[in-house]
Amino acid sequence: MASSSFILFLLLFFTSITAICSWNAATPRPRFPAILIFGDSLADTGNNNFLITPIQANHDPYGHSFPAHLPNGRFTDGKILSDFLASDLGIKDTVPPFLDPELPKDELLTGVCFASSGAGFDNLTSVKTMATPIIKQIDYFQDYIEQLKSFVGGGVAHDVVSNSLAVVVGGSNDFSFNFFRDFTRKVQYDISGYQDFVLQHLQDFLKELYNLGSRNMMITGLPPLGCLPLLVTTNLIGFGRKCVESLNTDSQTYNQKLIALLPQIQASLPGTKIVYGDLYTPWLDMVDNPQKYGFVETNKGCCGSGVMEVTYFCNKLSKVCSDSTQYFYFDSVHPTEVAYRTLADYIWKDALQKWA
Template sequence: MFLLCSMMSTKYWIFFFPFLLIEHKAISAQEFGGVKTGSSPPSVSSILIFGDSTADPGNNNYIGTPFKSDFSPYGRDFFNHTPTGRFTNGLLANDFIAKYIGLKEIVPAYLDPSLTIDELISGVSFASAGSGFDPLTPSISNVITLSDQMNHLKEYRRKVEAAAGEAKAKEVISNALFLVSAGTNDFVVNYFALPVRRRSYTIPSYIDFVSNGATQFLQELLDEGARRIGVVGLPPMGCLPVVITLFTNHPILDRGCDDNFTSVARDYNQILQKELDALQVRVRSSGARIAYLDAYTPLEEMTLGHKYGFDVVNSGCCGTGMVEASFMCNPKSPVCDDASKYVFWDAIHPTQKSYDLIFQSFRPALDYLVGN
């Protein structure tokens, strides 16, 4: 694998391309207990989540895509060491958020057929690993589009109406915390890895295209009755181990972040924040609240500053940590002894510890959204 990585060139894209199609414990009681549970206002009825692998707790388990993580060593540090379909060793940031606002300890996948109506009402994730705001992005990996995630929300509403009545369904939607986390696949998988969008868009125009897609999706949520929406920005994409491996000149010896990718994330986040501010002004009279959730800063601090006690910041815990994700991180893969020393679990996705720290950075925005 090291030899193959060092020989990376155009002819190797067919071999390595699948690992880019995914975007970006039982855990010990002591570690999970370190997250302080907030007391949410009674009006926060549910948590409803949309996006990609940073928010997918297992929806891809139930669709015809190879991009799954419902096998070990994924979930190695989850409750009962269960691989749930989360692309990490334990919990996602959204699980920490759900506990923080006092709703539930983990957010289940909407497509899980075993969910009770009470579990549905208190919150689910519609997210699908590999998805994005650009409609082309999910088609590459045959995953659930944002448009279909919106359709699932409408279906969700019908299920709640059938079980608890129209008034209850309206109340759940209007008092839910909505979270949206997507965009990395649009750039890493789609724009930079394939030629299609680059033929029609410059980097600045594609940033506008994706951010407009995000804004349109948020408007659809508002039209469906959402009144509290948190939107996660892009991470420092140039610091993802797979990007370092595939897009830098010295992927083995010098594994520094690629600033070209990271600068795109910065530019996108700035534009996204401006669009969110403008949208907030337009909907203020309705009582809606919209907030930007900054994932860029905490991950940059972890990867560039060796902050928070991480020993390894530029490769993942699973396999070589350079390209492995999804089916390349599997029961036969070597795995590090202590994932808490790593920023990344596989070559794309953060560890549970990293997601906990990202969640901590979200807390001021979350408090604004839920009214704490």
């Protein structure tokens, strides 16, 4: 296996998000020197390309709406949540400047995506998917900080980290591809107990972020997991493809617990500002009201049959819809670029403005 420093280089060089801020005075924006992203495939800009894992999107038809029209590791046709949140903050996606010794140090405004598709807060989730566990992403973040210190000094590195926005997008895989589909955790926990188990791991993760200097954090909740085409298929009862309400209820309960927990975590970590990012509300609204957003299909994905295909089952042999902008889902799990744009818009108005 590659050393952590080599993996870090790949993470930084190929999937970084660099903060070159151009603030619009007419539209107040929170001023972060960087955005640091942790989590799973809703945020992964291509890190799994460098892992030995079946959870990869480095092949057709993924990426066909991206500027280069090539697969790049993002689980959609184009851009994902990370891209839009970064651009909304005035952050440009480029090679990180701290790898370039010619860049003036006073222009060092950096950020990076550490997310790994298939990752979870529960390490068992990542064992199954061979992804980088969310807690392990802390190790790469620590390596990043050490490299930053060696380049610009401890003071500047501290300022960059403490004033940056850390975005944590996770939990979906813990339920979708672990608890809901495997007996291992079900033997140990009921759904409520497992929700608490995952939230405890999230709390531990946020404390680790805090210990490394992070002070501004946005934590997203779960989407309506019962509306994922793959889970609709595996839980299909009777005729018709409808969201599985019991799974959506589980998602809502987790989110309610998370919303109640975050102020407690903030109170225990002096100097932090921790905000909840709501994925559930805009996601479900798009599924339930497709005409409002210009969609014609929200029950199936654009790739293949749209009811089962994801990762390597969505491939160059799969039939692809002619216009992905009319679909909410690209494969049987992940939204299309246009859906991600709406999700990011909602999060911007609902959560990020709290820093403005």
